[in-house]
Structures are given as C-alpha cells and as structure tokens.
Amino acid sequence: MDSLTLEWGPPQDNNGRLTGYTLKYQPVNNSNELGPVEEMTFPANETTITLADLKYSTRYKFYFNAKTIKGSGPTITEEAVTIMDEVRPIGPAFTNVNSSVVGEEGAVISWEYFGPDKNVYVEYIVENSKEDWTKEFVNGSSGSQTYLIKGLKPGTSYRVRVVVKDHSEATIHSTEELVITLPGEAACPERSASVYCRVGDNSISILTVPVT
Incomplete structure (x- = not known):
C-alpha cells in the first residue's frame, strides 16, 4: 500500500x-x-x-x-x-541477461525484470579493480529493457551487473556478473613501451610500434 x-x-x-x-x-x-x-x-x-x-x-x-x-x-x-501489498517474485527476478559491445567505448546490457521495485541500476567495474562499482540509475519497470553504458575505456575488460535496490539503498535482486571486453589498444603488460595489444572480441594481437 x-x-x-x-x-x-x-x-x-x-x-x-x-x-x-x-x-x-x-x-x-x-x-x-x-x-x-x-x-x-x-x-x-x-x-x-x-x-x-x-x-x-x-x-x-x-x-x-x-x-x-x-x-x-x-x-x-x-x-x-505504509505496508507492502505486492508479492515479490518467487522465481528469479531477472532473466535473459545479455551484453554486447558497441564501438570501442560502449556496451549494451539487456534483461527482463519481474518485480514491483523500480530502483533499477546498472553497475560496472574494471575487472580485477579494487575501486567502487560505478552505478547508473535506470528508469526501472517490469519487462524487457536495454541500457547503453558510455565512456568505457578501449581495450579494457569490465564486470557488469544489473541490480534492484530498496529505498535504503540495500540490494534486493542482482543478476550474475557479465564480463565484457572492449576492442581497442592498450599497453601490454610486461613488455616494452613500444609494443601494444589490440584486443578484439575473441583474440589479442601484438602490434609493434617503431621507437623514434
């Protein structure tokens, strides 16, 4: 109510x-x-x-x-x-959770959500990072939804999830974490500064840049 x-x-x-x-x-x-x-x-x-x-x-x-x-x-x-007069779903609140890369700086997350709570957020973090999750509010409603994450770093892997929070910011429901890798150039670890990695959807190629 x-x-x-x-x-x-x-x-x-x-x-x-x-x-x-x-x-x-x-x-x-x-x-x-x-x-x-x-x-x-x-x-x-x-x-x-x-x-x-x-x-x-x-x-x-x-x-x-x-x-x-x-x-x-x-x-x-x-x-x-006020009291709760809506029944929370017994089964999973989220289904059909998917992700796809858009260019070198974006990713689209899609899902289906079933529940009365409207505080839906997309959260993401650089993989293996110890920083806090970045949180972006979604105009939550039941049914199918998609959300575009912008401004990501090329050549970087991210962990992404969709969560629902109550009015005290406590997480009620969460999807499993997805790992997405953006294409682009990033410095290869443990190599000289003249060598770079180009990260694709399923492969990494080594590019040698002449040192001047």
Whole structure:
C-alpha cells in the first residue's frame, strides 16, 4: 500500500475563527534520518485527505495544526507506516541477461525484470579493480529493457551487473556478473613501451610500434 488517509476534526477550543489547516510530512529511514518535507494546506471545511504515491514499507512523520485569524495553533505530531501489498517474485527476478559491445567505448546490457521495485541500476567495474562499482540509475519497470553504458575505456575488460535496490539503498535482486571486453589498444603488460595489444572480441594481437 503506497497511500495513507488522514482524518481530523475541528479543534475543541477555537482561539478565533477557524481559517484552515496545515499538514507537513516526511519519510523516516531505518537510521531515523528524516527525508524531505512536503507541505499542504486545507480549507476549514475539509476533514480528510488521502496521500498517494508514498514509498511502500516506509515510516512517515506527520505534523498537523489548525489556523485561525489569530495565527497557527499547537502542532500535533503523528507517525504511520505504509505496508507492502505486492508479492515479490518467487522465481528469479531477472532473466535473459545479455551484453554486447558497441564501438570501442560502449556496451549494451539487456534483461527482463519481474518485480514491483523500480530502483533499477546498472553497475560496472574494471575487472580485477579494487575501486567502487560505478552505478547508473535506470528508469526501472517490469519487462524487457536495454541500457547503453558510455565512456568505457578501449581495450579494457569490465564486470557488469544489473541490480534492484530498496529505498535504503540495500540490494534486493542482482543478476550474475557479465564480463565484457572492449576492442581497442592498450599497453601490454610486461613488455616494452613500444609494443601494444589490440584486443578484439575473441583474440589479442601484438602490434609493434617503431621507437623514434
């Protein structure tokens, strides 16, 4: 469930003529850190509101007060939690995961995803590197998708995966890692600077460059 309905009544002691209400609310993560604040105002004759498109399985904090011609009354603070009303897939969330090289600096990743979570990312890292994974957000939805990774280094091998994260950035689902190698020139290890490797899809050829 990604919505909440709030109901209220007029204050018992009106300090002047009632003119309306103010509602503020914000999400709270698992570390009790507060998210961005949303604010809404309502006329005096309104007594209920349904907030839609909230994050599911998330705690929210609400701040509510009445307003009269003399100013705002005391703030009432409440909390509520949205719940998960969608069933996660029992089988694999990802199927038909494939990759292909595009030129010397790009790669296309394709997959089919089945699940309610929309925070889909493509992550990649240079093979055997100890650096952090590079993460690129995908406009996630169920079904078939493709994504183009740009700006890769020619002649370099990468490990690539597609992951789904929850609202706390924890990984829920992940594909197996794919290894892609881009064609291009790269310095051959343990050889002189005048010798280079040309890396193809399935082979490595040695190129000798004259030293001037």
